């Protein structure tokens with residue numbers, strides 16, 4: 176191997192990396208090099224070889240709900256008042272909520288289950304952090320991969336809705352970026368929570384927490400049926416904000432609360448990213 | 462300016478000192494060794510140099526920077542071969558090299574030919590598309606070493622690089638490392654193999670219980686801590702101890718190991734003749750030159766044979 180170690184490509188990249196880092200505040204330079212795309216590239220390379228059947232598990236759950244509840248129950252319920260007060264079919268009421276759930280499921284699957292195994296059994300993050308990647312590059316890259324899965328689920332579900340004639344407005348297109356935002360929120364929070372998990376018992380708690388959140392978050396019927404304090408609890412949880420946001424979007428009707436819903440997910444993502452970054456540092460650079 | 466400078470370097474776990482205040486410097490282009498028995502603190506030291514383990518106290522500079530506060534920048538110039546392979550099990554062999562290179566921000570146009578070159582280096586060209594789990598232990602080791610070279614590091618940290626390699630692969634690796642050294646790469650190597658240390662290291666430190674017990678070039682250390690030659694005698698496991706007393710009187714220094722007795726002398730043949738004349742009749746005898754093995758035994762009281 177004859178390489179010129181002072182002028183070769185590698186030397187140039189290393190020098191450029193150093194220069195870029197020196198322009199940053201020191202605390203940031205130790206956390207972030209701006210190379211999350213390398214982690215994302217790795218994720219896509221793995222997906223490429225992976226079994227797409229496995230990737231799609233979890234996608235079908237909301238689809239089953241849509242068929243069982245939307246079509247089945249919908250026949251009994253008939254029409255319900257929509258977000259703007261005008262009546263809509265029950266299936267139309269249900270669909271945006273299930274879309275939000277779909278984005279959540281995809282993001283959670285990757286950021287909880289997959290990340291758990293990588294943290295506990297693989298040495299992937301250890302290897303990554305022995306390179307010039309910072310913990311925040313790894314955090315952003317891995318969260319992106321989880322978000323990608325959530326987004327895929329969202330697109331898939333929207334396709335199912337369109338196929339069933341439940342997409343009636345151009346606002347449906349705006350549901351995609353919102354699905355992305357919801358997925359980002361859950362991916363960040365999911366990975367943050369997972370980074371504290373020690374064993375399988377804790378992993379098993381995740382579906383136990385998600386199922387009631389799904390059932391109660393105004394997905395199947397409005398939360399006004401509950402007493403005030405239960406409503407308050409539900410409104411503190413993320414899925415309700417996702418469901419409401421999607422539902423407003425489905426008919427193109429917005430209120431000041433719309434911004435609160437968006438803000439909730441932005442904040443959730445930001446907190447998640449920070450926590451994951453610090454946890455990766457605590458676990459692998461200690 | 463030294464490439465690595467450590468002073469009063471300490472790592473404590475609870476109230477246990479894994480590294481108990483060591484100081485050393487590594488010059489550019491030098492090949493520097495860390496020698497010591499299990500648990501001496503070699504890997505701990507290596508990981509602190511790479512900035513993936515925080516030190517408890519002391520000063521550490523790598524390429525003029527503190528690896529703790531400038532981790533990514535320092536690691537951009539480092540090649541790290543950890544004691545335990547941590548290959549990406551979800552990727553194929555060649556992809557392991559390419560993806561790892563991407564972590565350094567290297568472009569694919571550089572990485573594709575580089576990966577092929579490194580596979581050749583690791584003699585894994587046929588295994589380019591094999592899954593990591595389908596590689597043998599030694600092949601994984603070679604791939605890990607190759608991976609550490611993907612960013613053409615200025616400093617290469619090798620934690621027991623040849624563990625698990627067959628003799629041929631070891632010799633090939635030594636040769637490659639020697640060539641890297643010729644290109645100006647600084648090597649930091651830990652090893653349990655004394656022949657490896659003698660082959661590879663310009664200078665080394667011997668560590669025990671987290672402290673440095675000796676420092677110098679291999680020849681230096683041998684001269685300082687051992688005699689020119691060693692006579693190895695085997696009397697059978699029950700007789701070794703019995704004859705030890707008589708043998709000890711013949712030399713300045715001796716070591717009685719469970720399976721053999723080592724006698725240190727400047728003229729081994731002469732000593733052996735004396736022993737035979739006295740009718741001690743060892744089952745086997747061997748006169749050899751002193752090695753780092755003997756230095757190690759002297760300094761730590763432990764044999765290093767794996």
Ligand SMILES: Nc1ncnc2c1ncn2[C@@H]1O[C@H](COP(=O)(O)OP(=O)(O)OP(=O)(O)O)[C@@H](O)[C@H]1O
Nearest residue numbers: 474478479497498499500501502503504505506544
């Ligand atoms: N995470 C940890 N917690 C507590 N003690 C630790 C930890 N890591 C290492 N040690 C202790 O620190 C000491 C030094 O370990 P280290 O891995 O540096 O040894 P080494 O010289 O590399 O040994 P070997 O030749 O077996 O690789 C050992 O006694 C080990 O038990």
Ligand SMILES: [Mg+2]
Nearest residue numbers: 503504505544
């Ligand atoms: Mg070790």
